[in-house]
Amino acid sequence: MNVKEYISSGIIESYVLGLSSAEEAEELERMCAAHSEVYQARSIFEEQLERNAILLGVQPPKKLKTLILSEIEIDAELLASKRMPAVTEEKKTPLIFNFTPRLWKRMAAAAVVLLATSTILNFYFYYQYDKYNREYSNLLSAKKQQDTEHEQMQKAMQGYATTVNVMADTNMAVINLHGMHNHPEYSASVYWNKKSKDVYLMAKDLPPPPQGRAYQLWAMMDGTPVDAGVLDWNNKNWLTPMNKVSAAQSFAITLEKEGGSDSPTAGSMYLVSNP
Amino acid sequence: MLQSRDASAFNYLYEHYAPAVYGIILPIVNETEVANDIMQEVFLSIWKKIESYDPAKGRLFTWMLNIARNASIDLLRSRSFQNARKNQPLMETVNWNSGYHVMQPEIDAIGLNKLLEKLKEEQRVLIELSYFKGYTHEEIAEIEGLPLGTVKTRIRNALIQLRNLMK
Numbered sequence: 001m002n003v004k005e006y007i008s009s010g011i012i013e014s015y016v017l018g019l020s021s022a023e024e025a026e027e028l029e030r031m032c033a034a035h036s037e038v039y040q041a042r043s044i045f046e047e048q049l050e051r052n053a054i055l056l057g058v059q060p061p062k063k064l065k066t067l068i069l070s071e072i073e074i075d076a077e078l079l080a081s082k083r084m085p086a087v088t089e090e091k092k093t094p095l096i097f098n099f100t101p102r103l104w105k106r107m108a109a110a111a112v113v114l115l116a117t118s119t120i121l122n123f124y125f126y127y128q129y130d131k132y133n134r135e136y137s138n139l140l141s142a143k144k145q146q147d148t149e150h151e152q153m154q155k156a157m158q159g160y161a162t163t164v165n166v167m168a169d170t171n172m173a174v175i176n177l178h179g180m181h182n183h184p185e186y187s188a189s190v191y192w193n194k195k196s197k198d199v200y201l202m203a204k205d206l207p208p209p210p211q212g213r214a215y216q217l218w219a220m221m222d223g224t225p226v227d228a229g230v231l232d233w234n235n236k237n238w239l240t241p242m243n244k245v246s247a248a249q250s251f252a253i254t255l256e257k258e259g260g261s262d263s264p265t266a267g268s269m270y271l272v273s274n275p
Numbered sequence: 276m277l278q279s280r281d282a283s284a285f286n287y288l289y290e291h292y293a294p295a296v297y298g299i300i301l302p303i304v305n306e307t308e309v310a311n312d313i314m315q316e317v318f319l320s321i322w323k324k325i326e327s328y329d330p331a332k333g334r335l336f337t338w339m340l341n342i343a344r345n346a347s348i349d350l351l352r353s354r355s356f357q358n359a360r361k362n363q364p365l366m367e368t369v370n371w372n373s374g375y376h377v378m379q380p381e382i383d384a385i386g387l388n389k390l391l392e393k394l395k396e397e398q399r400v401l402i403e404l405s406y407f408k409g410y411t412h413e414e415i416a417e418i419e420g421l422p423l424g425t426v427k428t429r430i431r432n433a434l435i436q437l438r439n440l441m442k
Binding site for chain 1 (some may be wrong): 277282285286289292293294295296297298299301303310311314315318319322323331333334336337339342344345387389390405406412430431432434435437438441442
């Protein structure tokens with residue numbers, strides 16, 4: 001019989017429906033392993049049968065599901081409890097006994113063996129428990145670290161989004177600030193929305209302020225400096241919103257004590273813009 | 276996932292296959308109460324034996340079908356159910372010491388049984404005896420007074436017919 005004849009002989013159907021003899025079943029499994037056409041033909045019939053069985057299925061009574069699932073649950077719990085260490089097992093001896101000393105000896109020996117086994121098992125389970133516990137806390141700290149990183153990413157993304165929005169606004173004027181004679185290499189930009197009066201500072205190229213100090217922005221109007229806010233150094237990589245400024249001829253940045261000053265400290269002027 | 280005995284996966288399995296499995300059991304045992312018992316037995320043994328399911332030997336459903344059919348046939352045999360069903364007075368069958376004293380009307384044309392109606396009588400009988408009653412080919416040869424080879428060929432042809440009737 002060639003493969004084609006074999007496939008159409010009805011043996012596949014007979015096997016799938018459980019009607020073939022042991023030898024026929026063995027032969028078919030061999031044929032399936034050797035010829036993918038046979039395997040495929042079997043799969044096709046199986047799928048066909050499954051489809052039909054589902055199509056022609058009969059809904060069993062609802063209570064059956066509850067019954068079966070509760071039995072499964074009991075079995076699952078039993079299974080789980082079997083995996084736990086049995087601590088008190090060796091203590092379970094029947095209450096009333098009338099045995100010879102010989103038997104007692106044997107039973108004592110058996111109890112010792114049980115106790116030893118149980119002890120070993122306890123160690124084993126404790127080891128497992130400890131291992132999983134460590135793995136769990138490692139996972140937990142990895143997760144925490146990821147969360148922190150995620151939060152930082154989010155913040156950065158928000159910062160960049162603000163930056164892009166601000167820069168895209170056509171009412172925005174860009175005012176460049178240059179380093180004074182003491183720091184000619186410093187530069188920063190003020191983004192000033194003349195319509196909404198919003199002010200943003202981009203100070204990416206400034207060095208970090210010394211401990212306990214902060215950069216403060218000033219709006220210069222007729223020679224009088226008006227506080228425009230202190231730069232939050234954590235935000236220096238993107239546009240930082242500052243105080244609103246309604247009118248100014250130029251801007252300046254000074255180094256002040258943390259939290260800012262009411263008026264700029266003399267000699268601390270770092271950057272100014274051209275008027 | 277199922278093979279690691281996950282109860283929620285089993286819940287899904289039940290939702291998906293319970294009607295199909297019930298449709299296999301019912302036409303074999305022909306009694307709702309009995310079929311309900313077998314259903315419990317079958318799904319519990321699916322749960323317990325899931326590790327022994329070998330995908331190389333066929334689809335999960337095929338495996339379940341065979342568990343369901345075997346359990347149903349086993350019951351037919353152990354309770355000599357077939358005697359009770361063949362128009363014998365109830366008195367003679369009371370000794371099966373179970374709760375099923377009242378026979379229900381036969382449940383016809385349910386599940387895979389539905390497909391049988393369209394087969395030729397001769398083929399229908401063979402499928403009935405082998406698949407639904409669980410007789411071996413040898414037993415059928417004896418019942419029908421046919422050579423074993425003929426029985427085998429005819430059953431296979433009947434199965435091919437049955438397959439052609441499927442969607």
